[in-house]
Amino acid sequence: MEKFRDPKWNRNRFLHIYPNGADVKETVSSINHPRFYEEYRKDMQLRPRFLDYGQRILTQVEMEHMGKLKKVSKKSKTSKKEMMFVGIHCRRTDHINYELENDMIPLTLDYYIEAMSLFQAKFEKTHHVVFIFVSDDMEWGKRKISKLKAFKDIVYFVGNNNGTDPDAIGNDLGVLVSCNHTIQSHGTFSDMAGFLTGGLRIIPHHFLQFRSKKHMKKKFLDQNPPAVRPRRLQFRSKKHMKKKFLDQNPLDHPLEGI
Structure with a gap:
């Protein structure tokens, strides 16, 4: 250091x-x-105006989502649950070519589905889990995720979709940092979003199918299994669905043992 x-x-x-x-x-x-x-982390903070913007957006999302819930159910316990915001950063556009040129594996819709499913499995009994989608390709997210029955009503697309305007970039980061947890994509913007947010974060290298060659060289079996190791949902038995993947913070050692 x-x-x-x-x-x-x-x-x-x-x-x-x-x-x-x-x-x-x-x-x-x-x-x-x-x-x-x-x-x-304590010294690297966003400007207040970006944080204020993020808080305003999440307040609007909370009001809209609670309105949806009231229409669906009038049970009192529905309103007692707290809102849990999980920020999703989806880096695409020019970065996809960069990833291909540098032996990185571009993220598909499957990555985001599995990451969202893990957060739902952990928090849905105690919180209203809401996903906040920010990207430099918002149309891709709307086109892909809005069609998914399990997520279409709990994902909110709030990104400014402008990677050249500093204010738009700062506002997007302010939204992500205002969330409780983060689903990251590739790139330093994603890294900083997860870093400044704190909480739990899921990164591409947590999943074998999105692990780059340089991380495949890590001797996975030479060490004890990492504290946090995702398993693909389709190969998980009912008893293992109860395992709390997110009970420990992937932030502690994001690459060790992987």
């Missing part, structure tokens, strides 16, 4: 995650180190 105190990285008012000449693999390894989160 000493490297982040080096003037090449630390510019006093900001931390340059990818300085010129830095080894990308070294950088990724460093920002995924648990101490990075411990040492820098």
